[in-house]
Amino acid sequence: MTTAKAGIATAGHNISNANTEGYSRQRVTSESQVAQQMAGQGGPYVGEGSKIGRIERINDQYLEKQLREGGRDLAYHEEKQVFLNQTEDVFNEMNGDGLNRLVATFFNDFRKLSNDPTSEAIRQSVRESSQAMVNDFRRIRSEMEQIRSHVDNRIDGYMKELNTQAKELSELNVKIRTAEIAGNEANDLRDRRDQIVKKMSTYVDLSTHTDNNGMVNVDIKGVGPLVTGPNTEKYFVGREAAVPEEGSVANSLQIARSEFSHNYVTSQFRGGKIGALIETRDKEISKVLNRLDELAFSVSRSVNEIHQKGFTADGKTGVNFFKPIASPTDAAQMLSLSDDIRGSVSNIAVALQPGAPGDNRNALALANLQNLHLMNHGKTTLDDFYNSIVSDVGVSSARNKEDLGQQQSINTQLSKVRDQVSGVSIDEETTNLMQFQHAFDASARVIKTADEMLDTILSLKR
Amino acid sequence: MRVSDNTNMGVVRDSIQRSRSRMENLQMETATMKKLNKPSDDPVGSAKVLEVRTDKVNNDQFQMNAKLAEAFLDNTDHALEDLSNIVMRAKEIAIGQASSASSTPETRLGVAEEVNQLFQRAIATANRRIGDRYIFGGYKSSTPPVDADGSFRGDDGQMMVEIGREVYIGMNIPGIEAFNTHPEASADYQRIEKTPDGKSPEKEEEQPARRLASEGTPVSGQNANLFQELKALRVGLLTGDLDAIRGTLDRFDQLLGKVVSTRAKIGSRIQGIQGNVNAMERHNITNAQLTSGIEDADMTQVVSDLAKEETVFKSSLASSKHLIQPTLLDFLR
Numbered sequence: 001m002t003t004a005k006a007g008i009a010t011a012g013h014n015i016s017n018a019n020t021e022g023y024s025r026q027r028v029t030s031e032s033q034v035a036q037q038m039a040g041q042g043g044p045y046v047g048e049g050s051k052i053g054r055i056e057r058i059n060d061q062y063l064e065k066q067l068r069e070g071g072r073d074l075a076y077h078e079e080k081q082v083f084l085n086q087t088e089d090v091f092n093e094m095n096g097d098g099l100n101r102l103v104a105t106f107f108n109d110f111r112k113l114s115n116d117p118t119s120e121a122i123r124q125s126v127r128e129s130s131q132a133m134v135n136d137f138r139r140i141r142s143e144m145e146q147i148r149s150h151v152d153n154r155i156d157g158y159m160k161e162l163n164t165q166a167k168e169l170s171e172l173n174v175k176i177r178t179a180e181i182a183g184n185e186a187n188d189l190r191d192r193r194d195q196i197v198k199k200m201s202t203y204v205d206l207s208t209h210t211d212n213n214g215m216v217n218v219d220i221k222g223v224g225p226l227v228t229g230p231n232t233e234k235y236f237v238g239r240e241a242a243v244p245e246e247g248s249v250a251n252s253l254q255i256a257r258s259e260f261s262h263n264y265v266t267s268q269f270r271g272g273k274i275g276a277l278i279e280t281r282d283k284e285i286s287k288v289l290n291r292l293d294e295l296a297f298s299v300s301r302s303v304n305e306i307h308q309k310g311f312t313a314d315g316k317t318g319v320n321f322f323k324p325i326a327s328p329t330d331a332a333q334m335l336s337l338s339d340d341i342r343g344s345v346s347n348i349a350v351a352l353q354p355g356a357p358g359d360n361r362n363a364l365a366l367a368n369l370q371n372l373h374l375m376n377h378g379k380t381t382l383d384d385f386y387n388s389i390v391s392d393v394g395v396s397s398a399r400n401k402e403d404l405g406q407q408q409s410i411n412t413q414l415s416k417v418r419d420q421v422s423g424v425s426i427d428e429e430t431t432n433l434m435q436f437q438h439a440f441d442a443s444a445r446v447i448k449t450a451d452e453m454l455d456t457i458l459s460l461k462r
Numbered sequence: 463m464r465v466s467d468n469t470n471m472g473v474v475r476d477s478i479q480r481s482r483s484r485m486e487n488l489q490m491e492t493a494t495m496k497k498l499n500k501p502s503d504d505p506v507g508s509a510k511v512l513e514v515r516t517d518k519v520n521n522d523q524f525q526m527n528a529k530l531a532e533a534f535l536d537n538t539d540h541a542l543e544d545l546s547n548i549v550m551r552a553k554e555i556a557i558g559q560a561s562s563a564s565s566t567p568e569t570r571l572g573v574a575e576e577v578n579q580l581f582q583r584a585i586a587t588a589n590r591r592i593g594d595r596y597i598f599g600g601y602k603s604s605t606p607p608v609d610a611d612g613s614f615r616g617d618d619g620q621m622m623v624e625i626g627r628e629v630y631i632g633m634n635i636p637g638i639e640a641f642n643t644h645p646e647a648s649a650d651y652q653r654i655e656k657t658p659d660g661k662s663p664e665k666e667e668e669q670p671a672r673r674l675a676s677e678g679t680p681v682s683g684q685n686a687n688l689f690q691e692l693k694a695l696r697v698g699l700l701t702g703d704l705d706a707i708r709g710t711l712d713r714f715d716q717l718l719g720k721v722v723s724t725r726a727k728i729g730s731r732i733q734g735i736q737g738n739v740n741a742m743e744r745h746n747i748t749n750a751q752l753t754s755g756i757e758d759a760d761m762t763q764v765v766s767d768l769a770k771e772e773t774v775f776k777s778s779l780a781s782s783k784h785l786i787q788p789t790l791l792d793f794l795r
Binding site: 018019025084085088089091093100101103104105107108111112114115116117118351353355356357358359360361364367368370371383384386387388390391392393394395396397398401412415416419420421423424425426427428430431434 | 463464465466467468469472473476500501502503504505506508509512513515516519520523524526527530531593594595599600601602603604617619621622623624627628630633634789790791794
C-alpha cells in the first residue's frame, strides 16, 4: 500500500510540474521484498511484498549538455542580433536618406558650382550640403557610440547575474550534498541545479564537471574557475583605458578577476550573451567606427588638399575647406567645416588662378574626387568604400540571422528530444495514477481478506 | 515515440510563431512595396542599390550641366552668327568701295559711318552676357572682354563642365579664338595654363572639331583681328586709301572662315552633348530597371504568398485545436 501511495504521490507531483521549465519527470522504482522462510527450517520461501526502491529522475545527462550548449549558442546569436539590428538602423540607407545620398549631393554641389562659379546661391548650397554631410558623419558616429554604451551596460548587468547565479549554484551544491549524505534523493534540487547551470551557460561558454562528492564545478572556458564545489570566484567589471590590440576603446567595460586587477580577461570570454556582446563591441562596432573614421579622414584630407591649391573669390589661396584632422582616430567625430568656410562662402576656392571669376577648374577637381580611388590604398572610391561598410553591416546581420534561425530549429529539436525523455505526459501520468490506484485497491483488498480471515478464526471460539 | 504534453504545446507554439513571423515579413513587403528594407535583406544587392542611387543623383546633375552648357553654346553660336553677318556686310562694303569705278569720296564717307556702326555692333556682340557672365571672356567672365577700342581684355580660359562621368566639355568659346585668325599671334593674347597635373580635361571627340577649325584658316599669314580690320576699313574709307580697302578683303574672308569653323566646333560640341544626354537617359532607364529588380517587391508574388501563408496559419490554428484539447482525463468520467 505504501508503494502504491508513493506512486500516486509521484504521479501527482509530475502532473503538477508538467509545465515547470526544466523539470524531469520522476518515477518510483519498486522492488520486491526479500522472501522469508515460513514455518521454520525446511519451510517454503514466501514473498514479503514490495518496497519503494527509490524515486528516480528520468533524465539524460548527455542531452542536457547538448541542450545547454544549444541554449548558449542561441543566446549568443540572439544577443548579437539585437545590436546588429540597431547598427543596421543607424545606416538607414534603404529609404534613401543616409550618408550615401549626402555624399553624392556634396560632390554634385561642386559640379553645380562649376557651372556657375560666381553664383552666391550655389556657394551657399555647397556649404549647406557639406554641413549636412558633416552632421551625418557625426550622427552615425554618435549613434554607434550609444550602441556601444548600451552594450557596456548589458555586459555589466549580465556579469552581475552570472555572479549571483554562481553563488546560488554553490549553495545548491552544498544542499544537494547534505541531502544525499542523509540518503535522500534530491531530485528537485538537482533539476534546479541543472536549470541554473543551463542559465549560466547562456551567458558565456562554460565547462562543467561533477566531482566525487556529486558537486558541480563550473569553469569559464579559457578564463578559469567560476564555481568549485561550495566556493565561487567573483568577477569584476570596471571601466578602463583602451586595449587597442583587442579592438576596445578607452573607457569601455573590462572584466577582471579581482577588483583592483589590471589583468583583464575580457577578450577570453567567448560565446553566450557576454561573449556576443564583447565580440559585437570590440569587433563589429569598432570595425564600423574605424572605417567610418577612415572615410571621414580621407574626405577631409583630399578635399582640403585640392581646396588649398585653389583661389577663393577674393583671390586667397591655401584655404582649408574642412578643419584639418591629424589622424583617422575619431575623425568622423572631429570632422567640421573650417572657420574660413563657415565665415564666408566666398572662401570656397573654385578657381585655379586669382582674379578669374569664371575659372571653375578647382570646383571640377573637387567634384572629380568622387571618381578617384582614394581608399584602400588606391583601390576604392569614397562611395564604394562607404557602400561596402553598409553592405558589411548587412552581411554580418544576415549571416547572424541565418545562424539564429538554424540554432532555433536545432534547439526546438533538442527540446523535443528532451521532452520525449524527461517531459511529463498527462496521459501517461493518468494511466500511472490508475495503475497505482488499482494496486492500492488490490492491496487494501488483501488486508481486508486478512482481516476477514482473522474474524473467521476469532469467531471459531464462540 | 513518447510524446509529452510539452512537446505537443511546443509544436503548436512553434508552428504558429513561424507562420506569424513569415506573415510579418510579407506584411512589411506589401507596406513598403520593397523587398529590401534593411541591408541584411540582401547585402550585396543593397550595395548595388546604393551605387546606382549615387549614379542617378550624379546623372541628374550631369543632365542639368549638359542643358546649361548647351544653352551657353547656343548663345555663343547666335553671337557668332551675328558676328559673321557683320563681317559679311563689312566685306560687301569693302568690295563695293575697293575699285575707283564705284567709289567716290562721298559714298566712302557714307559707308564709313556704317562701318563705324558695324564696329560698335561687333563690340556689343562680343560683350554679350548670359545673366551676369560674359560669354566670350574666358575665365574673366565678370568684366567685358572687349573694350571700346576693340582690344581683348579676357583670357583663353576654357570652362569645362562634366556632362557625364569624367566626360568634360568646354561650355564657352574664349573670344580671343573667335575674333582672331591666329590667336597666338594676337597682341591681346593671355594664355591660361592647363590644369596643374598637366592633364587637360578636354573631351576626346573634340579633336576632329579642332582640326577642322585649323584647316579652315590659312596656315601661313599674319593674324587678322576682327576689330582691327573693321577699324582699318573705316580708316581706309575715310582717307580714300583704296589699297588698304582691298587689303582688308582677304582678311575679312579669313575671319569669316574662322567664325564659320568656330561655329562648326560649337555644332559638334552640341551634338556631343546631345549624344551624351541620350546615353544618360538610357543609362537611367537601365539603372531604374536594375534597382527595381533588386529592391522592389514583386507584388503579385507577395500577395499570393500572403494568401498562402494565411491558409497555413489558419490550418495550423485549426489543427492546434485538435492537438491541444483531449487528454485521457476527458474520457474518464
